[in-house]
Amino acid sequence: MKNNLPDNEQAVWILKTRGPLPLHALAEALKVTTEGARFQLQKLAADGLVQATTAVKGRGRPQQIWSLTEKSESRFPDTHAELTLRLISSIRETLGEDALNEVILSQQKNNIRKYNTELKQFPELEDKLQELAALRDKEGYMASCTKEGESFLLIENHCPICAAAKACQGFCKAELETFRTVLGKEVKVQREDHIIAGARRCAYRITPRTI
Incomplete structure (x- = not known):
């Protein structure tokens, strides 16, 4: 996914992909001085996109840790969220939960076919995972x-169908089953972090079963 944020919001992208960070780390990532980073963060905080908390580690001075707010999610795509929610609601009301599950299963099968086609040229697990990412x-x-x-560790820092996933957990279940299917029985796939459960990202641990 391309970083299309304007220059004055690059800190939002960095916090999205790396998680909460202290000022000096953000300045390094932004390739600016700490004062330059602080200026950008203060402006973003005024816009409600970032927030700072104070953390104390050992005997050192308290450190400000910067993180994203819920409002910052508007800077990242949530694919046709409103339309998707209406469709989910309509299917439930008119056709029932079983029909909704059938729709999700159909999409899951489409994704499996797509990923299998793209990944078949990569026999090595590491290459296959890099292509899947x-x-x-x-x-x-x-x-x-x-x-x-x-x-x-397969990391997904953003969920473009988050609204749909919150409305129907079947989407998340299908995602996990898709990964397990396309990667095969030779590996174990476990979800370690889950955005819907309150984590800042989704993360999947992939381990060869010979280990």
Whole structure:
């Protein structure tokens, strides 16, 4: 997913992808002085997009930690959220919960076919995961994949269908099952962080079953 935020809101992107950070880390990421970073953050705070809390670590001086507010989510895409919610409500009311589950299952099958087509050229797990992350990133999930020891962590910093997922947990279940299907029985896929549960991101631990 491309970073299309204006220059004066780049801190929002950094906090979205990295999580809460102290001023000096933000300044380093922004490649500006701490005063320059503080100026940008104060303006963003005035707009209601970021907030600061004080953290005390050891015997050192209290440190300000900057994080995003709920309002900042408006800076990232929530694909056709209002229309999607209306459709979910209409399907439930007119056709019932089973019909809604069938719609989600159909979309899940479409995603599985799409990902299988794109991933079949990558026999190695790491390459396959990097391509899967790239595909999800293009879909608006701000996705990346990192290797951690003998396992991998697929991270999605944003959920472009968050409104729909909150209205119907079936979307999240289908996402997890999709990953398990396209990655195969040779790996174990576990969700470690979940935006719907209050985490700042969704994260999936992928581990080869031989480990």
